[in-house]
Amino acid sequence: MSVPGLEPFAPEGVQWRRVSPRLATVQRIALLAWLLPIALVALVLAALLTWWVATAAVLALALAAWGWWVVGRQVPAWGYAERDDDLLVTHGVLFKSIVVVPYGRLQFVDVQAGPLDRRFGIARVQLHTASPSTDAAVPGLPPEEAARLRDRLAARGEARLAGL
Amino acid sequence: MSGDGAPTPPGPAPGPAPGTAPGTADEPVGEGAVPAAAAVDPAVTEHLDEPTRAVLADPGWRRLHPVTPVLRAWKVIAVALAFLVGNNLDELARIDVPAWVLLGSLLGALLVLALVGAVFSWLSWRKMRYRLDAEAVHLESGILWRQQRRAQLDRLQAVDVVRPLLGRLFGLAELRLEVAGGAGSKVSLAYLREEEAQRVRNALLAAAAGVRLEAAGGEVRADEAPQREVAEVTPGRVIASTLLSGATIAGLLVLAGVGVAAVWTRSPAPLLGAAPALLGLLSASWQRFSRSFGFTVADSPDGLRLRHGLLEQRSQTVPPGRVQAVRISQPLLWRPKDWWRVDVNVAGYGQGGDAGEQSTVLLPVGTREELARVVAVVVPGLGTPEESPFDVVSRGLVSTGDDGGFVPAPRRARWLDPVAWRRHGFRATEHAFLARSGRVLRQLDVVPHARTQSLGAAQGPLQRRLGLASVVLHSTPGKVAPRVDHLDSATAARLLAEQAVRARAARAAAGPERWMTRPADQPPAEQPSAERPLADQPPAGEPPAGHPGEGPAGVSADRS
Numbered sequence: 276m277s278v279p280g281l282e283p284f285a286p287e288g289v290q291w292r293r294v295s296p297r298l299a300t301v302q303r304i305a306l307l308a309w310l311l312p313i314a315l316v317a318l319v320l321a322a323l324l325t326w327w328v329a330t331a332a333v334l335a336l337a338l339a340a341w342g343w344w345v346v347g348r349q350v351p352a353w354g355y356a357e358r359d360d361d362l363l364v365t366h367g368v369l370f371k372s373i374v375v376v377p378y379g380r381l382q383f384v385d386v387q388a389g390p391l392d393r394r395f396g397i398a399r400v401q402l403h404t405a406s407p408s409t410d411a412a413v414p415g416l417p418p419e420e421a422a423r424l425r426d427r428l429a430a431r432g433e434a435r436l437a438g439l
Numbered sequence: 440m441s442g443d444g445a446p447t448p449p450g451p452a453p454g455p456a457p458g459t460a461p462g463t464a465d466e467p468v469g470e471g472a473v474p475a476a477a478a479v480d481p482a483v484t485e486h487l488d489e490p491t492r493a494v495l496a497d498p499g500w501r502r503l504h505p506v507t508p509v510l511r512a513w514k515v516i517a518v519a520l521a522f523l524v525g526n527n528l529d530e531l532a533r534i535d536v537p538a539w540v541l542l543g544s545l546l547g548a549l550l551v552l553a554l555v556g557a558v559f560s561w562l563s564w565r566k567m568r569y570r571l572d573a574e575a576v577h578l579e580s581g582i583l584w585r586q587q588r589r590a591q592l593d594r595l596q597a598v599d600v601v602r603p604l605l606g607r608l609f610g611l612a613e614l615r616l617e618v619a620g621g622a623g624s625k626v627s628l629a630y631l632r633e634e635e636a637q638r639v640r641n642a643l644l645a646a647a648a649g650v651r652l653e654a655a656g657g658e659v660r661a662d663e664a665p666q667r668e669v670a671e672v673t674p675g676r677v678i679a680s681t682l683l684s685g686a687t688i689a690g691l692l693v694l695a696g697v698g699v700a701a702v703w704t705r706s707p708a709p710l711l712g713a714a715p716a717l718l719g720l721l722s723a724s725w726q727r728f729s730r731s732f733g734f735t736v737a738d739s740p741d742g743l744r745l746r747h748g749l750l751e752q753r754s755q756t757v758p759p760g761r762v763q764a765v766r767i768s769q770p771l772l773w774r775p776k777d778w779w780r781v782d783v784n785v786a787g788y789g790q791g792g793d794a795g796e797q798s799t800v801l802l803p804v805g806t807r808e809e810l811a812r813v814v815a816v817v818v819p820g821l822g823t824p825e826e827s828p829f830d831v832v833s834r835g836l837v838s839t840g841d842d843g844g845f846v847p848a849p850r851r852a853r854w855l856d857p858v859a860w861r862r863h864g865f866r867a868t869e870h871a872f873l874a875r876s877g878r879v880l881r882q883l884d885v886v887p888h889a890r891t892q893s894l895g896a897a898q899g900p901l902q903r904r905l906g907l908a909s910v911v912l913h914s915t916p917g918k919v920a921p922r923v924d925h926l927d928s929a930t931a932a933r934l935l936a937e938q939a940v941r942a943r944a945a946r947a948a949a950g951p952e953r954w955m956t957r958p959a960d961q962p963p964a965e966q967p968s969a970e971r972p973l974a975d976q977p978p979a980g981e982p983p984a985g986h987p988g989e990g991p992a993g994v995s996a997d998r999s
């Protein structure tokens with residue numbers, strides 16, 4: 276157990292493991308995948324009909340630029356740490372959040388990877404306890420690391436399993 | 440061991456109930472013979488009464504009551520009727536045929552529906568059977584798609600006996616088991632004869648408790664574990680509390696509003712327009728009233744017993760240690776009376792739509808003394824050496840700032856919550872975590888340390904500027920979502936670290952899932968029993984333990 280720090284999001288003695296920067300690439304591609312077509316359609320419409328439809332394109336592009344920047348800030352903020360008895364997950368820059376999940380409370384662990392994730396070699400580990408509000412997921416892990424984490428969590432959860 | 444090792448009960452119930460035997464042979468699932476190992480250890484059944492033992496000792500497949508299809512079919516008809524009348528009345532009225540033709544065809548359609556429903560229900564009844572042994576309840580159902588469900592008894596979260604109005608006419612009841620496997624994981628045995636439902640419930644609880652280790656200490660367990668009344672809600676108070684609830688006020692406001700509008704416009708249109716909303720409010724109030732009617736809370740070695748309902752009667756048993764979190768809250772208008780309402784999270788409850796909704800009420804309305812007694816039963820060890828459970832709860836309900844041992848939100852939290860900032864705060868006693876909030880609608884959440892699932896903290900941009908953070912305790916699905924807002928961020932950090940340790944320690948010390956199998960050297964922290972520190976409650980409202988007959992004095996005094 277670490278000595279309680281003064282900052283809830285940086286407990287003392289905790290070395291955060293960060294997620295893969297490829298997560299940013301995936302999220303940016305996903306972002307552009309729906310904003311760019313909108314901008315394109317708006318531009319075409321602007322050329323065909325009236326010029327002011329182009330504002331929609333400008334908006335979409337601005338949104339894309341903002342999202343690009345936000346993703347760049349958020350991805351490095353994801354972190355997780357395996358302690359002796361619990362797993363810590365933190366994320367968020369403007370709205371910070373940290374979750375402490377005791378291994379003994381884990382009901383099951385999901386590993387998910389969409390087509391884009393697989394293409395870039397990342398996966399998402401989702402932790403489930405008996406509480407639906409336990410919002411503990413670590414995205415952007417390399418598949419080997421995701422599998423390792425999953426097995427490790429499962430093993431530790433088994434060793435410490437209690438009832439609800 | 441085999442069935443003959445058990446003290447074979449003489450008399451009526453043991454063998455296959457009438458109607459059980461013939462069906463089993465042609466079941467497609469085949470192995471009608473039950474593995475002998477599944478039969479019940481005689482040590483478990485030793486202390487039980489004859490009929491309960493009979494249920495346990497007979498591990499064969501059993502049928503539900505033969506009237507079940509009739510009740511089910513009736514439901515189909517009722518739904519169809521409601522649909523027809525509710526949705527299509529206008530169209531029906533417009534059709535240009537004599538009334539008797541219309542009525543006749545309607546009746547005919549209903550008859551056909553009823554027949555189809557009856558046949559279907561009968562088939563599904565034929566294909567449904569259940570069996571219990573010391574480990575689990577098995578239920579098989581389904582006409583075309585067969586389903587076999589096995590509910591592990593050491594995961595049992597709650598057992599309800601529900602007697603719907605129609606079932607009561609036939610003396611039938613539904614037995615529901617919650618095993619916390621997510622939505623739709625409950626096992627429902629509908630319908631059984633009332634006595635049988637009771638017996639099965641007692642047998643289940645005895646088996647789930649793991650009664651074998653001379654658990655009852657040599658005392659003979661009655662057919663039902665002895666219970667001790669903790670609180671009772673009088674009809675007068677149910678009515679008064681319903682009238683003083685938010686729905687009533689909203690209804691009156693709406694009525695006044697549309698009344699004025701109707702007078703103003705000199706037409707009844709506003710009244711008609713508001714009618715659905717008013718009806719909705721009325722029905723909500725009615726439901727709350729009918730569910731709260733005759734509410735009694737009792738404590739027994741099998742856990743908490745709740746009994747309530749006007750038309751549909753329900754008796755719930757929640758074994759010890761199954762209550763995950765408690766919320767005590769107070770509608771504004773109840774404040775002069777010092778009435779409160781207690782809701783709980785029990786895994787499995789609260790996931791089945793409105794059926795779950797009504798199971799989560801622990802006490803629909805009660806005075807502070809009553810609720811403290813009730814909460815002390817579900818959260819053992821709530822008191823501290825210096826304070827009785829009543830003091831702990833009572834201080835949590837009304838205190839502000841650092842009164843009552845609470846760690847409050849700092850003064851700068853007023854920028855984010857100018858009204859209630861003084862009420863934000865938490866307190867961790869030896870066994871439980873208390874989160875206090877709400878100034879207009881006061882609220883206190885209590886979570887036993889051993890029931891904390893996970894913890895979280897969050898901080899928005901404004902909070903960061905002020906050096907504040909919110910801490911959340913994650914509990915199983917339900918009404919109670921404990922959180923402490925706007926704590927000093929250093930305090931929040933400390934709380935997060937310390938609560939993780941407390942929860943871990945409490946879990947390690949927690950009793951076994953089979954609550955009667957506790958080793959003798961462990962403190963009876965989770966064992967509901969007479970020595971539970973209730974006697975140290977101050978007010979005269981405390982009834983002597985072991986006199987279940989006389990209600991708490993506070994109840995009768997409050998009859999107004």
